[in-house]
Amino acid sequence: MYNGGKIILGLIVFLAFATFPFYYNIGKVNAKPELKTDTPAIQEWVQKYGKKECIESKEVMRPEHMQILNNWRDSVVRNGDRIYVSSSGKSFSMSLQNTCMNCHSNKKKFCDECHNYMAVTPYCWTCHIAPKENTL
Amino acid sequence: MSINRRQFLKLVGVSTVAGIGGTAVFNGLRNSGLEAAQTSPDPRSLNGKRWGFVVDVSKLKSDEDYKKCIDACHSIHNVPDMSGLPEEIRIRQEVKWIWKDNFERTFPTAPEAEYQNSELKEKNFFLFCNHCAQPACVRVCPTKATFKRKDGIVMQDMHRCIGCRFCMAACPYGARSFNWRDPRGKDDNGQPFIKEENKEFPTRMIGVVEKCTLCYERLAIGKIPACVEVSGGAIVFGDLEDPNSEVRKILAEKYTIRRKPELGTQPSIYYVIGGGEHAG
Numbered sequence: 001m002y003n004g005g006k007i008i009l010g011l012i013v014f015l016a017f018a019t020f021p022f023y024y025n026i027g028k029v030n031a032k033p034e035l036k037t038d039t040p041a042i043q044e045w046v047q048k049y050g051k052k053e054c055i056e057s058k059e060v061m062r063p064e065h066m067q068i069l070n071n072w073r074d075s076v077v078r079n080g081d082r083i084y085v086s087s088s089g090k091s092f093s094m095s096l097q098n099t100c101m102n103c104h105s106n107k108k109k110f111c112d113e114c115h116n117y118m119a120v121t122p123y124c125w126t127c128h129i130a131p132k133e134n135t136l
Numbered sequence: 137m138s139i140n141r142r143q144f145l146k147l148v149g150v151s152t153v154a155g156i157g158g159t160a161v162f163n164g165l166r167n168s169g170l171e172a173a174q175t176s177p178d179p180r181s182l183n184g185k186r187w188g189f190v191v192d193v194s195k196l197k198s199d200e201d202y203k204k205c206i207d208a209c210h211s212i213h214n215v216p217d218m219s220g221l222p223e224e225i226r227i228r229q230e231v232k233w234i235w236k237d238n239f240e241r242t243f244p245t246a247p248e249a250e251y252q253n254s255e256l257k258e259k260n261f262f263l264f265c266n267h268c269a270q271p272a273c274v275r276v277c278p279t280k281a282t283f284k285r286k287d288g289i290v291m292q293d294m295h296r297c298i299g300c301r302f303c304m305a306a307c308p309y310g311a312r313s314f315n316w317r318d319p320r321g322k323d324d325n326g327q328p329f330i331k332e333e334n335k336e337f338p339t340r341m342i343g344v345v346e347k348c349t350l351c352y353e354r355l356a357i358g359k360i361p362a363c364v365e366v367s368g369g370a371i372v373f374g375d376l377e378d379p380n381s382e383v384r385k386i387l388a389e390k391y392t393i394r395r396k397p398e399l400g401t402q403p404s405i406y407y408v409i410g411g412g413e414h415a416g
Contacts (some may be wrong), residue, residue, distance in 0.1 A: 001358055043412040071175075077293045080285060081355050083174040094175070098336055127294060130215075 007018040033117040041102055055086045066122070069096060080100075095127045104130040139328050168277040171226060180358035184375035186288035187350055188270065188387045188404030191262050192230050195370035196403040205363040205371065209234045209348070212362050214339040216319035216329030231313040233348040234363055242407075245396050256409070262363075262371065265290060265311040265348035266395060266403030273303035273312065281346075288376070288404060290349045311347050318342040376404055 001007065012061050037052060046052055056068070072094040075081045084092045093099050106108045107130045115122065139147070177183075196202055210217065210233060218230040239246075242261040271290045273282050281296035282303050304312045319339050322328050330339060337353065340346050351361035359365070364373040374383035383406070386392070392406040 015219045058399060073295055076297065077291070078283070079175075080181070080287070080352070081175045082178045082181075085174050085176065093178070097338060114364060123341075127338040128337060129335055130336075 003057075030117065033113040034109075035113055036106055037104070039103060039105045041053065041105060053088070054093050055090070056088075057085065069100075072096070096124060101128075101131050106133060107131060108133055147159055150282055151319075165197055169213050178356050178358075182355045182360070186289045186375060187267065187355070188288070188374065188376040188406065189264075189364070190372045190374075190406045190408060192263050192370055192385045192386075192390075192408040193245070194408070194410075195368060196260075196262075201368065201370070202262070205262065205367050206234050206236070206365045208362045209351075211332065212337060213349075214293060214296065214319070214330050214334055215346075215388055216315075216317075216339075217331065218317075218323070218329060220323035220325055220327045220329075222324075229314075229316040231315065231319070231346060233313075233346070234264045236262055240396035243393065243395060245398060247395065262409060263309070263311070263395075264311065264363075264405065265286055265350070266309055266401065266405045267348075267350055269339060269402035269404065271400075272306040272308065272398060276302040276306040282395050285352070287355075288367070289352055291349055291352060292345065292347055293295075294340055294344050294346070297344040299345065301345060303345055308396050308401065309403075312345050313347065314345050315342050 001122075016019075042052060057066070070083065075084075076094050082094050084094045086092065100108065171361060181288065184203055209215070212240075216231050218226050221229065234288045238260055239257050242263060243325055246348050267288055267290045269288070271282075274284055274290060277283070278300060279298055281293045281298070283291055283293070285291050299314065301314055304314060317329070318341065333339065351359070351363075354361060356414060360373050361371075364371045372382055372386060374381035376383055387407065388404060390408045391410060394403045394406055397403070
């Protein structure tokens with residue numbers, strides 16, 4: 001190999017640069033998002049029904065909430081159907097602003113916590129009005 | 137291994153028949169697990185086949201009466217108030233769901249009458265989306281953001297609107313407004329366009345078209361439209377397809393006209409013409 005030393009040196013330097021972000025962040029892992037579900041409305045619900053529950057189970061809501069919101073939007077805006085009957089038989093008014101955010105009035109510690117971690121920026125809030133929160 | 141065209145087409149045909157091609161695969165993969173859940177309309181909702189208004193402006197005595205209706209609508213729907221902008225900009229950029237204008241501007245194609253009642257000529261009429269039976273805006277919308285609902289309302293789906301403004305060009309009534317500015321923004325004097333947000337209704341964002349939606353969100357919970365509620369009888373709301381509805385009774389009794397009927401859009405807003413003591 002001609003100029004073998006230089007090539008190998010160059011490769012090492014390249015690898016060092018390319019993998020730098022990984023070395024740099026070792027041990028500095030971002031904190032996992034911690035969702036807070038301790039809003040007044042949820043506490044009231046717990047007192048009334050004895051347990052925390054969303055429209056569907058946590059296991060469904062976590063991966064499917066965006067699909068559900070999409071379906072809700074189409075149902076309400078395009079079909080005019082506003083009542084959602086959950087798999088547990090409870091009825092909910094399909095409204096992000098008035099139903100979801102009524103309980104989850106802590107957008108910053110609930111929505112944004114995960115969305116920021118995952119670097120997704122849903123554009124719900126350019127139109128829908130987010131609940132008023134105390135900035136801590 | 138290679139296959140020739142004949143073998144390939146056979147394979148495609150067989151797999152399509154067997155239901156393992158195309159969308160069937162994707163639908164199988166994307167199982168949301170929510171089949172059991174269902175949606176339904178609110179039992180309180182008002183149901184009609186073709187909602188419409190009959191407007192009798194003789195019942196509106198002062199500017200205050202007009203303002204009451206306009207404010208009722210614009211405040212609950214978070215319609216930005218552009219009145220703080222310089223006049224020449226406001227005229228182009230203001231957003232309106234319900235507004236007023238004189239006879240000539242309301243009925244520009246009405247036959248000219250030489251010695252017409254001056255009161256009628258100077259009277260202001262309420263204008264809103266006509267919720268046409270044959271809406272031109274719906275035909276031109278490339279994303280189906282604006283569409284006709286089962287109950288006759290010409291609805292605007294803000295999620296889908298791309299702001300192309302074809303609908304504004306198509307609408308012969310000027311009933312649509314484009315958000316040239318962020319409705320949550322402020323004018324040059326630092327005044328917010330939306331004075332007080334209604335927390336139960338969304339705002340819009342810059343770059344979408346908006347208009348009167350006949351208070352679909354109020355009908356869904358059994359309330360009549362906001363402007364009708366505060367109009368003191370000047371705006372009557374009802375189902376035009378129901379012969380026993382209040383609007384049909386007025387239409388049967390009084391002489392009414394619609395805006396630009398010759399265009400064939402079949403507006404659902406009727407105006408009672410004739411004033412003074414003859415108007416009931």
